[in-house]
Amino acid sequence: MANASHAAAVVARRRATQWIILSVVIVTLALGWWIPWFGFSVPLVMITGMVGSFFRGRYVCGNLCPRGAFYDRLMAPISRRRAVPKWIRSPGFRWTIFTLLMGFMVYRVLLNPTDPLHWGRVFWTMCLVTTAIGIPLAILIHPRTWCSFCPIGTVQGAIGGGKRRLTIEAESCRACRLCERRCPMGLTIAEHAAAGELPHWDCLRCSECVAVCPTGALRWPT
Ligand code: SF4
Numbered sequence: 001m002a003n004a005s006h007a008a009a010v011v012a013r014r015r016a017t018q019w020i021i022l023s024v025v026i027v028t029l030a031l032g033w034w035i036p037w038f039g040f041s042v043p044l045v046m047i048t049g050m051v052g053s054f055f056r057g058r059y060v061c062g063n064l065c066p067r068g069a070f071y072d073r074l075m076a077p078i079s080r081r082r083a084v085p086k087w088i089r090s091p092g093f094r095w096t097i098f099t100l101l102m103g104f105m106v107y108r109v110l111l112n113p114t115d116p117l118h119w120g121r122v123f124w125t126m127c128l129v130t131t132a133i134g135i136p137l138a139i140l141i142h143p144r145t146w147c148s149f150c151p152i153g154t155v156q157g158a159i160g161g162g163k164r165r166l167t168i169e170a171e172s173c174r175a176c177r178l179c180e181r182r183c184p185m186g187l188t189i190a191e192h193a194a195a196g197e198l199p200h201w202d203c204l205r206c207s208e209c210v211a212v213c214p215t216g217a218l219r220w221p222t
């Protein structure tokens, strides 16, 4: 079970990292209006996620995004953990949200394009508005409901969601669905055993499912 013990170590490191980086979103929200430089944490995470997606899909969303960490560590314990409605994950809804939010951000930046402090406040506003949407969704539906239609997550999935997909060994899977209960995105896993790999572009490459699988049916391609 070297695969499982390695995954358990990866998960432990991921969770420890999340406890640290979630402070970025709290500090940004608390101080960003008065110290607009904090707002630049938003484009920093956006750019990191986009670059990372060329290699490992939504890995940054799952392991290095401060707001993703905020949802996983602080919202999950108080979430009702219901299934995210299918229409929220639909391409039409996601690209509509992408167009509206990115359009709003660019419009606001262009109102005063030469002042970096203005840019910082625009980014802070984006962080505030989207977190205000994400928190009630996290409590009422699923911790990562926001991540199911986050504009940057949508772009990352479109760029690299198909790269290095999780593999499922059909002979080993006994359909217990422990992996699905642990998955931070609430993805279906066991029903794809026959296909041999996970088709979802929203997989965060977090290895939570690999660590919990009792039969070692889940693996990352080497
Ligand atoms: S935890 Fe493992 S055995 Fe259980 S459903 Fe998931 S992949 Fe299959």
Ligand code: SF4
Residues within 6 Å of the ligand: 062, 166, 179, 182, 183, 184, 185, 186, 187, 189, 198, 202, 203, 204, 205, 206, 207, 208, 209, 210
């Ligand atoms: S399928 Fe596995 S690796 Fe992908 S997000 Fe869910 S738990 Fe993480």
